[in-house]
Amino acid sequence: MKLAILSRAPQAYSTQRLRTAAAQRGHKVKVLNTLRFAIDLSGAEPDLQYRGKLLSDYDAILPRIGNSITYFGTAVVRQFEQMDVYTPNTANGITNSRDKLRATQILSRHNIGMPATTFVHNRGDVRGAIEKVGGAPVVIKLLEGTQGIGVILAPEVKVAEAIIETLHSTKQNVLIQRFIAESRGKDIRALVVGDRVVAAMRRVAVGDEFRSNVHRGGTVEPVELTQEFEQAAVRSAQIMGLRVAGVDMLEGADGPLVMEVNSSPGLEGIERATGLDVAGAIIDYIGNQVAFPEIDVRQRLSLSTGYGVAELVVHAGAELVGKTMREAGLWERDITTLTLHRGTSVIANPKKDVVLEAGDRLLCFGKLEEMRSMIPERRRRRARVRKLPKETETGT
Numbered sequence: 001m002k003l004a005i006l007s008r009a010p011q012a013y014s015t016q017r018l019r020t021a022a023a024q025r026g027h028k029v030k031v032l033n034t035l036r037f038a039i040d041l042s043g044a045e046p047d048l049q050y051r052g053k054l055l056s057d058y059d060a061i062l063p064r065i066g067n068s069i070t071y072f073g074t075a076v077v078r079q080f081e082q083m084d085v086y087t088p089n090t091a092n093g094i095t096n097s098r099d100k101l102r103a104t105q106i107l108s109r110h111n112i113g114m115p116a117t118t119f120v121h122n123r124g125d126v127r128g129a130i131e132k133v134g135g136a137p138v139v140i141k142l143l144e145g146t147q148g149i150g151v152i153l154a155p156e157v158k159v160a161e162a163i164i165e166t167l168h169s170t171k172q173n174v175l176i177q178r179f180i181a182e183s184r185g186k187d188i189r190a191l192v193v194g195d196r197v198v199a200a201m202r203r204v205a206v207g208d209e210f211r212s213n214v215h216r217g218g219t220v221e222p223v224e225l226t227q228e229f230e231q232a233a234v235r236s237a238q239i240m241g242l243r244v245a246g247v248d249m250l251e252g253a254d255g256p257l258v259m260e261v262n263s264s265p266g267l268e269g270i271e272r273a274t275g276l277d278v279a280g281a282i283i284d285y286i287g288n289q290v291a292f293p294e295i296d297v298r299q300r301l302s303l304s305t306g307y308g309v310a311e312l313v314v315h316a317g318a319e320l321v322g323k324t325m326r327e328a329g330l331w332e333r334d335i336t337t338l339t340l341h342r343g344t345s346v347i348a349n350p351k352k353d354v355v356l357e358a359g360d361r362l363l364c365f366g367k368l369e370e371m372r373s374m375i376p377e378r379r380r381r382r383a384r385v386r387k388l389p390k391e392t393e394t395g396t
């Protein structure tokens with residue numbers, strides 16, 4: 001394949017390793033400076049110029065978009081996507097993961113363990129938000145910090161309030177997070193490629209520092225992940241839409257707590273800690289996937305009028321429970337089931353003899369009118385049971 005690594009740091013360890021790994025495998029590879037692209041929407045088809053010249057054909061890109069150029073960098077990645085060039089990390093995936101709040105919001109509905117987090121704007125809501133996550137000591141984070149910069153541990157509520165007020169006054173958004181004391185300055189970095197963790201390390205903070213980032217002096221050691229941690233990492237990356245990602249997790253008392261998903265994980269620390277060829281694993285994965293560029297399925301499938309995608313939930317006690325897919329009769333109603341989600345597993349193209357269970361979720365494509373009748377009422381946040389009015393006589 002012909003691969004472009006989008007990076008502004010051709011000499012950096014990660015870029016060098018990726019370039020070498022690609023060349024060793026017989027691929028053509030170039031490192032292109034993300035900021036030297038020009039997005040061209042003047043012609044009949046989306047196009048890209050590089051350093052003022054028409055860009056040649058590439059089969060795949062590997063974006064390494066730094067935090068300081070997220071907007072332009074993701075615009076370039078999106079342009080490659082429009083041109084059907086394969087990318088393991090989509091513009092959407094990069095944007096979603098970059099903002100710690102946005103990432104947490106997206107992960108929050110998928111049963112991924114995360115440190116309790118709140119986000120407020122008004123000064124009057126700060127104290128309540130701190131209490132909501134367990135009070136002081138409390139962690140305060142800038143939404144787009146990296147390398148541990150912008151992550152603060154406030155020992156007392158008053159101090160936390162002062163810090164948050166100060167940051168708000170300079171128009172900085174911060175999230176408020178429970179301090180996971182039991183992880184004691186350690187965290188886990190799992191490198192996800194495709195649907196597996198290819199390498200993992202534990203980072204340990206130095207001295208009384210609570211941040212374990214390598215840039216904050218943290219030391220690294222290889223670690224064998226339990227299935228629980230491995231699954232949390234892979235699912236987080238997949239939900240974010242990233243096929244190459246570094247997932248940071250704290251070791252909470254009840255299992256993994258995902259803190260963030262990085263779309264351009266550094267390779268130096270993890271390759272040194274584990275002795276594994278992570279760059280090679282990334283290149284091999286891209287080589288295998290080149291034929292399958294990411295498609296915005298929902299958008300494409302909605303183009304025929306009257307048709308669309310919907311998720312049907314099989315509720316406990318519903319008549320679908322215990323029936324086979326065949327008996328459920330979706331085909332007769334012009335509804336195709338793309339996937340069946342059961343717990344944390346996903347069955348693609350479920351066969352007609354699969355028996356439906358309560359809690360199953362079917363991702364379907366079909367006539368919207370047909371599916372509308374099958375979509376249950378939106379679940380309420382809490383079942384509301386009202387108190388009887390005081391004067392009610394229950395009768396004797």
Ligand SMILES: Nc1ncnc2c1ncn2[C@@H]1O[C@H](COP(=O)(O)OP(=O)(O)O)[C@@H](O)[C@H]1O
Binds near residue numbers: 151183
């Ligand atoms: N809620 C928390 N409880 C305990 N430690 C935390 C918490 N959040 C972050 N940390 C520590 O701070 C480090 C940096 O936080 P992180 O959210 O990953 O920001 P960054 O993007 O700067 O790496 C983590 O690796 C971890 O060691």
Ligand SMILES: [Mg+2]
Binds near residue numbers: 147148213
């Ligand atoms: Mg981190």
